[in-house]
Amino acid sequence: MSILFKIICLFLLILFLFRFFFTEKYLQLEYRFFSWYYKLSGIDAQFKTKSPSIIKTTSLFGIIVVFLIYFAGLKDMEKNKSNVPTQGQKTEIAETINMENANMETVYDFLKKCETYYLATVENDQPRVRPFGTIDLFEDKIYIQTGKVKNVSKQMAKNPKVEICAFDGSSWIRIEATVVNDDRIEAKQHMLDNYPSLRQMYKADDDNTQVLYLKDATATFYSFGKEPKVVKF
Numbered sequence: 001m002s003i004l005f006k007i008i009c010l011f012l013l014i015l016f017l018f019r020f021f022f023t024e025k026y027l028q029l030e031y032r033f034f035s036w037y038y039k040l041s042g043i044d045a046q047f048k049t050k051s052p053s054i055i056k057t058t059s060l061f062g063i064i065v066v067f068l069i070y071f072a073g074l075k076d077m078e079k080n081k082s083n084v085p086t087q088g089q090k091t092e093i094a095e096t097i098n099m100e101n102a103n104m105e106t107v108y109d110f111l112k113k114c115e116t117y118y119l120a121t122v123e124n125d126q127p128r129v130r131p132f133g134t135i136d137l138f139e140d141k142i143y144i145q146t147g148k149v150k151n152v153s154k155q156m157a158k159n160p161k162v163e164i165c166a167f168d169g170s171s172w173i174r175i176e177a178t179v180v181n182d183d184r185i186e187a188k189q190h191m192l193d194n195y196p197s198l199r200q201m202y203k204a205d206d207d208n209t210q211v212l213y214l215k216d217a218t219a220t221f222y223s224f225g226k227e228p229k230v231v232k233f
């Protein structure tokens with residue numbers, strides 16, 4: 001995207017510079033390529049009398065606008081980049097989690113901070129794993145969300161044992177648990193309220209939305225050079 005943006009800006013800049021410095025040549029070329037259009041639209045005569053000073057003024061204006069758009073775009077891209085935490089920033093965030101008194105909320109905070117975790121299920125004798133992002137704390141339980149039409153849902157219905165793994169850039173977590181389906185509207189609504197973007201696809205009272213909570217869970221936090229920390233909930 002940034003390359004395309006830069007190429008477009010460069011192209012426009014060259015075009016306007018050419019228009020500004022080689023106005024006569026530009027007019028000839030424009031007439032050669034677009035004479036059919038001017039003839040069709042009946043402004044042939046008007047084109048021929050087009051004043052070079054107007055071309056120069058509009059070109060100058062174009063050059064200024066291209067520069068403004070270019071620098072505004074660059075600033076925006078820099079802003080987006082700085083929203084992605086660097087390795088150092090991630091380490092800093094990780095250290096703010098107090099592992100000494102780690103509990104179920106610590107596990108929730110960690111998964112929420114990672115944004116993406118990987119959920120493994122079992123299908124016959126084959127492990128299946130995929131990225132997940134939904135995580136909710138409701139009535140002192142950690143919930144995940146999916147759609148009943150998905151294979152992941154069918155696998156959990158057949159075998160509710162799951163494993164979750166997430167990495168925040170310096171520490172990682174592994175959670176083994178059993179999932180329990182919760183068909184209550186309020187549990188689904190709570191999840192959807194925390195993930196408004198899901199409302200495009202899911203509704204609390206549709207036949208597809210499914211939320212499940214983790215039961216008999218053992219979560220282990222790992223960090224290089226540190227003793228693993230186990231939390232049961």
Ligand SMILES: Cc1cc2nc3c(=O)[nH]c(=O)nc-3n(C[C@H](O)[C@H](O)[C@H](O)COP(=O)(O)O)c2cc1C
Pocket residue numbers: 116128130131132133134145146147150151152153
């Ligand atoms: C970053 C990310 C987060 C996702 N979060 C979820 C989620 O919370 N729930 C869900 O059902 N699907 C989620 N998905 C989509 C699933 O990974 C995808 O539907 C997957 O194919 C489901 O597994 P299955 O094919 O075994 O059914 C997410 C995908 C990505 C890339």
